[in-house]
Amino acid sequence: MSSSDSDYFRPSEAQSTAAYDSPYDTNDTTVLARPNMDEDKPAVDTHRWHVGADLGLLVLRVVLGALFLAHGLQKVFGIMGGPGIEGFAAALTELGFQQATLLSWVTGVSELGAGVLLILGLFTPAAASAVVGVMISAIWVRVDIDLFVGGVELETIYLAAGFALLFTGAGHFSLDRKSPWFRRAPAFGFLFLILALGLAAVSLFVLR
Template identity: 45%
Template sequence: MRIHDDRPDAAGGYPDDRSHRDFRPEEHGWTTSPEDSTVGGGEPGTRQYAVTGELDYYDDEAYGGSGEGALRRDLDFYDEFPDSVEAARWHRGADFGLLMLRLALGFVFVAHGAQKLFGAFGGSGLDGTADMLATMGFRQTQVLAPLTGGTEFAAGILVALGLFTPLAAAGLLGVMANAVVLGADAGFFLDGGGIEYPAVLGAAALALLFTGPGRVAADKGRAWFRRPVLSASIGLLIAVAASAVVLLGMR
């Protein structure tokens, strides 16, 4: 990174040939004497300024905002070290990893949604899903069954495509949050009927909500793709609100 030193030298001139006719020292805490503030005493059309105090190139305080000492004119940010820029750059491995996560998560939820909606893959269909929800204490199960199955099915497709990812991931997170709350009494591990499986799926949906879908996605370039934290925060609020409505209002 280069620092352009535009401070006057001991003779009152500037160290390079660049013009400083528009420079106003009083704006930066420098003082001018009357005899030095008029044109003359140097090249035609230039001003010479008297600087209060000796300027130390290595004095950090000279670059502070106190108005005294040297003026730090500008920094050339185009000469950053290549290694540091490369280390912070998004890489293809992250895109591939997010693509695999999306495809796996999308397939799981599409399959579960198809079980609930259509009775596919040995599922119980809408009637069986409604009966299962009724045993969990839910009301209006004829509405809740297609809502749950439809959320899993549609959101799974969208996640796999990387389309409307914040909304889709929020839907999956809300469904899994309900599953975790309802199954908490059974413990954690899956072999005992615990919440291990929905907890992992919910964590994957939460991670995808904040990372975004990656660049191999239909969302690339969209507004929510360019603002992942903002869109993830909104999606998280939607997930929490939807989960609360289902648990508190329909049970």
């Protein structure tokens, strides 16, 4: 075989370089990265404004807050035909509660505070948990299975509204919109739900 024939079977410099640069070269330990198909996708803002939902939460929050504020004014100051602290304490005593005066103050002030905070959309998980706790206690002591919806239809609506705000948050039309509990409403809602259940249990099974 002539030298020219042997050169024919000898790989050229370009071929040698191409073979070395092959992605299948066993000496190349570089892992070929999979292209990220999501790089060009815009980030989704899970807390962006939604006019319909935010407006609905505003109406729900303000109406519930105004009603609870009115109930608190009735209990604490006795206005709008309310019983006042003494009258409410007497009603609690008839229902079997101990420390009725203290409990009437706690309930009245809780309703006042929850009402104001709900209207403002401030510390919404705490305000909504106050609604839930008070309504659980009210339903427990007033329910009558012989009546339609146990005779606690209004209390059940209050409870449902408070429960909804506990997990949805106040919406963007609120002072909470830049708070951690707005961005993580379900997590904070769950924590404050436990608090509401605990306080309701204390009032029903410890003070009664």
